[in-house]
Amino acid sequence: MISSERMAAVDANAAALGVPRKQLMESSGNAVAREVRAASDPGDAVALVCGRGNNGGDAFVAARFLADRDVTVHLLGRPESIGTTIARENWEALRAAEIPTTIVTDSAGVNLGAPDVVVDAMLGIGIAGGLREPARTAAEAITELRGDADDGSAGTTVIAVDVPSGIDADTGEPTGGEAAIAVDADRVVTFHDAKPGLVRLEASVTVADIGIPAAAERYTGPGDLHGLGRDPDSHKGENGEVLVVGGGPYTGAPALSARAALRAGADLVRVACPAGVADEVQGYSADLIVRELPGDALAPDHFRRVADLAADQDVVVIGPGMGDSEGSLELARRFLADFHGRAVVDADALRVVPEVETDAELICTPHQGELRRMGGETAADPDERAELVRKFAAELGHTLLVKGRYDVVAGRTADADAGETWTVRQNRTGNPGMTVGGTGDVLAGTVGALAARTAPFEAAAAGAYVNGLAGDSAAAENGHGLVATDLIDRLPHALYDE
Ligand SMILES: NC(=O)C1=CN([C@@H]2O[C@H](COP(=O)(O)OP(=O)(O)OC[C@H]3O[C@@H](n4cnc5c(N)ncnc54)[C@H](O)[C@@H]3O)[C@@H](O)[C@H]2O)[C@@H](O)CC1
C-alpha cells in the first residue's frame, strides 16, 4: 500500500536511479492496454478520455499498444495546454502515427459515441478539488454509457487509469466533497502498488508493475526531500526554532549542530550550554544565540531552566558535546522524562533513552556502538541490519537513525487502514571521509531543523540523505581531508538544488 505523496517521492527517486518517468509512462500505458485487451475483442471500439496531465499521458501510450482495436483518443483541452513534456511528447507521437484523436474544448463538445470500452484517463493523483468542465460532463457521459451494472445490461466497460477520475486515491472519497461527481469504474489499473482509497471502491483493481526499482523505495533519494519546501510568505520563526542543549567537556559539537540547523533552514537556533564554555561556543559564530547555564557541565539543577527554554521551541537537539558525567546524564534523563515536544537525541544523551518513559517524540541518532549501548542489535547483512533497527525503533517507540556506511532510518508512518506501522529506509549517500569528528553533530542539527517542518521519520530520512550529499560534495573538493564545517556550508545546496 502506498500513499500518493510517497508515490510521487518514489517516482522522483526512480528518476534519480536512471529510470525516468517517461519510461514509467510507457510501462503504465502498456499495462492499461493489456487491461483493455482483456475486456474487449479485436475490432471493438475503445474511447480513451484523456486529461492534460500524466494520467492522460498514460492513455496516449495505451492507444499505441491497441492497434487491433478501433481506438479514439479524446483530449479534454487544447493540445498546447498539455501540462507535462512527457505527456505532450506522447500526444505528438499519436498524431504522427495517425491514431484518431478528437479535441474537446468545452462540455458541449463531449461526444464519446457508443464504445465497447471507455478508458478514464482524465485525472489521476494530480487532481485538486472537484472535477471541472469538461471533465465533469465527460464523467456524466461515462456513467451513462456504463449503465446500471447491477441490472445485467451489457453497458460499456469502464477502465480507470490509476484511480477513477474525481476520486482521492488516498481516501476513496470524491475530491469535490461527498455529493460530487466522480467516475464509477468497473476496473482500475493502478501502478506500482495498491493505493489505500482504491480498496474502498467496488471496482476490481489491478496493480501493474511498471518497472520502478525496489531501490527507489528502499533507499532515500531526492523524493525524500519533497514536503520540506518553505512557504514564500512565511515569517521569522515559522520555519523552525531549534534549541541545542549540550557542551561542557566539548565546545565544538553544540556549535556545529546549531550552525547546521541554521544552514538546514531553521530561522532561530539557540544553544543552551554551561557558562564555563559559553564564550567559546559563541566565539565560533555570530549567528548563534547562546543561553548560559551555571557551571562547567550540564547538571540536574539546570532542569527547570532547560525545560523553560525548550517549551516554545519546535525541536530540541540534546547531547552534542555534553559528555557522560553522571550529573549531565541525569539532566538529560529528567529533561526527556518531562518533555512533550520533539527532540533529536545524540551522543552521550542516547544512553538514557531506554531508561526514560516519555511522551516526547524522539529521533535518536546513534552510530553502531551507541546503538549497542542502547540495547539495539546490529548485523553485517544490510537488510538484516535494517530489520533489526526497525524492530528496535518500534520497541523504543521512537525514530532511529543509525549511522553507518549505509545509514538505517526507522520510524512510524501512518497508514489509514493498518493504523501505525514501523517503516525502515536506508541511506547510501556519504563517504569514508565522513568518519572525521563532528559530522554526527552536523547531522543531529540538520535533522533538528528538518523535524521542525516535517514528521520525525521523514526528517531523519531527509537529514541522512542531505548530510551525505553535503559530505560527498565536500569530498569531491577536499577528498579524505574533509572536515565537518565543510558539510555545513554545503547543506543549503544539498537541500534546495535539484
Ligand atoms: N510514479 C508515478 O507517480 C507515475 C504516475 N503516472 C501517472 O501520472 C498520474 C499523475 O499525473 P499528474 O501529476 O500529471 O496529474 P494528473 O494527470 O492526475 O492531473 C493533472 C492535470 O489535471 C488538471 N486538474 C487538476 N485538478 C483538476 C480538476 N479538479 N478538474 C479538472 N482538471 C484538473 C491539472 O491542471 C493538470 O493538467 C498518475 O495518476 C498516473 O496515472 C504514470 O505515468 C507513471 C508513474
Ligand SMILES: [K+]
Ligand atoms: K483516471
